[in-house]
Amino acid sequence: MSFRFVTRKVFAALATLVFVVCFNFFLFRVVESDPVASLYRGKNLTLEQRLELREQFGLEGSQATQFVRYLQQTAQLNFGRSYSTNRPVMSDIWERAWPTIALVGVSTLLSAVFGVLIGIVAAWRRRSKADYGWTGFTMATYSMPDFWLGMLLLVAFAVTLGWFPVGGITDTSSDATGVAKLFDQAHHMFLPALTLTLAYLGEYALVMRSSLIDTMREDYLTLARAKGLRDVAVRNRHAVPNALLPVVTLIAINFGFVLSGAIAVEAIYSWPGLGLLSYEALRGPDLPMLQGLFLVFSAAVIAMNLVADLLYAHLDPRVRTE
Amino acid sequence: MVAATSARTIAWQRRRRALAQSWALFRHHLPGMIGLGLLVAIVAMALLAPVISNSDELQVVKTVENPRWATPSEFPPLGTDNFGRSVWAQFVWGARISLLVGLAATLIAIVIGSAVGIAGGFYRGVGSAVLGRITEWFLVIPFLPLAIVLAAILGPSVRNIILVIGITSWPSTARLVRAQVLTLKERLYVERSRALGASNRHLMGRHIFPNVSPLILANLTLTVPVAILSETTLSFLGLGDPTRASWGKMLEESFKAGALSRNAWWYYLPPGLGIMAVVLAFTLIGTALEEILDPRLREKRR
Numbered sequence: 001m002s003f004r005f006v007t008r009k010v011f012a013a014l015a016t017l018v019f020v021v022c023f024n025f026f027l028f029r030v031v032e033s034d035p036v037a038s039l040y041r042g043k044n045l046t047l048e049q050r051l052e053l054r055e056q057f058g059l060e061g062s063q064a065t066q067f068v069r070y071l072q073q074t075a076q077l078n079f080g081r082s083y084s085t086n087r088p089v090m091s092d093i094w095e096r097a098w099p100t101i102a103l104v105g106v107s108t109l110l111s112a113v114f115g116v117l118i119g120i121v122a123a124w125r126r127r128s129k130a131d132y133g134w135t136g137f138t139m140a141t142y143s144m145p146d147f148w149l150g151m152l153l154l155v156a157f158a159v160t161l162g163w164f165p166v167g168g169i170t171d172t173s174s175d176a177t178g179v180a181k182l183f184d185q186a187h188h189m190f191l192p193a194l195t196l197t198l199a200y201l202g203e204y205a206l207v208m209r210s211s212l213i214d215t216m217r218e219d220y221l222t223l224a225r226a227k228g229l230r231d232v233a234v235r236n237r238h239a240v241p242n243a244l245l246p247v248v249t250l251i252a253i254n255f256g257f258v259l260s261g262a263i264a265v266e267a268i269y270s271w272p273g274l275g276l277l278s279y280e281a282l283r284g285p286d287l288p289m290l291q292g293l294f295l296v297f298s299a300a301v302i303a304m305n306l307v308a309d310l311l312y313a314h315l316d317p318r319v320r321t322e
Numbered sequence: 323m324v325a326a327t328s329a330r331t332i333a334w335q336r337r338r339r340a341l342a343q344s345w346a347l348f349r350h351h352l353p354g355m356i357g358l359g360l361l362v363a364i365v366a367m368a369l370l371a372p373v374i375s376n377s378d379e380l381q382v383v384k385t386v387e388n389p390r391w392a393t394p395s396e397f398p399p400l401g402t403d404n405f406g407r408s409v410w411a412q413f414v415w416g417a418r419i420s421l422l423v424g425l426a427a428t429l430i431a432i433v434i435g436s437a438v439g440i441a442g443g444f445y446r447g448v449g450s451a452v453l454g455r456i457t458e459w460f461l462v463i464p465f466l467p468l469a470i471v472l473a474a475i476l477g478p479s480v481r482n483i484i485l486v487i488g489i490t491s492w493p494s495t496a497r498l499v500r501a502q503v504l505t506l507k508e509r510l511y512v513e514r515s516r517a518l519g520a521s522n523r524h525l526m527g528r529h530i531f532p533n534v535s536p537l538i539l540a541n542l543t544l545t546v547p548v549a550i551l552s553e554t555t556l557s558f559l560g561l562g563d564p565t566r567a568s569w570g571k572m573l574e575e576s577f578k579a580g581a582l583s584r585n586a587w588w589y590y591l592p593p594g595l596g597i598m599a600v601v602l603a604f605t606l607i608g609t610a611l612e613e614i615l616d617p618r619l620r621e622k623r624r
Binding site: 016019020023027028139140142143144145147148151152154155159160166256257259260261263264267268278279282283285287290291293294297298300301302305 | 458459462463464466467468470471472474475547551554555558559560561570573577582583585587590593594597598601602605
């Protein structure tokens, strides 16, 4: 991978980021000419309140000066203050980012591992009972709204059986520290992580299945068999490593998207991450918070896409990097 | 003039034959037919809503006499919610909104996506490059936060939720169509037509569009389930129309009313199963169409 290829990809990602930052500005100020009026529609506001709100939104001055001020503040990672907590948006986001990263990281890893295993079983024994069974299972989980699956698991394992807590990240009544606290958090994370794992499993399984089916037609597999290798060796040493390629990049891309895709699931389990923060910000609506979250979520996707591009070029020598 | 009409007739005959051929293939595609059957049943239920349920059962003011949280055996067929409203009526009328939003939003997304894809793939130069870049940019903007921001700004109504989902779902279609158009326009028959003096409009309308339309059709059936799932999530987050029942809104209300802790399964199970059935139906049909309309995939199935 040449230096030029990497810099080109990095610059393309930066250009996308600049676009998203500009788009964010126009989304809130140009789409709707008076956000104060539209967001507080139906609520009685005095003129002073209205003017104060306009100032808080940064709506005074011409469009151009507003835009310049917005760019300066965004460059300093200053997204303004939240309406509900009156704290800087960025510090709220920073605080809530870790629970989401932990939850999404664990679920992405688990769904990728189990999805790949299911895909291998389904592809290697194509049109067998196992293939139909697993493909049917993944189709079913794919068709469910992820938060509805979360609701079902919540009723079954938390409400009815009582094996897991119904929500939150720690048991508020206990003051456990160290390993015990970690264990408590893992206990709370189990159900939301299971929900997201099941919800995203299907995609990995389907991609792995079709990738492996494509790979199985390659000549080098025939050669491997002709050498007298056993079926398992052909599969594990020759077919699977090559078929994994698209899955590896999918993991990186999905991690970026799932950060924001977990909003409804986090709301179901009151998991105190960025998703729950978005859900709470909608109640207000807490506009600076929504704007900040939108930028952070988009930046995450852009960054993970860059990782996926570079990873793919690194893993697949056929990608021209000159 | 006579020659032109007959050329057109021949083209139509060919298209009708191709359609009949595709239908013959589809009829023997078991998963596709299962999906079609499922879809017909759900659409029939949505259309027959006034016949098979009573819309009075939807309004809180008219259900004060009804028992609250009645089980299906106490209040057939599906019990009542915390306001005494019939869950069955909500389910049947909600199907209309969910299907309407899914189909209308898909239509918007497909029209924008096809237009951007065809124009971007067909023309060369700055305009095409700009369209390509914009598509790539919109592809990386995460759907849910964008839709949330838009819905929060525009306000909750059925029209707005259709708009929001429509204008956030077009980029994948645009990319797919663009890639196809890029290969199509290098075909010999396009070159021949151009050499005979055909205008760009003629080329796009008569040669490019008919050839990408199967792809657009397959993509359309695969976009509907995504749009319906989006409607569900947005409604669940409280961004749906507050006055109309939809499956997503039923899930929101059942969650907020505490149906989970009292295990009122008759309230939160039906809408989820309905969504699953519609999504499954469109996915099965879409996958079948993809396999039938793409000869490369048809080969694979043998």
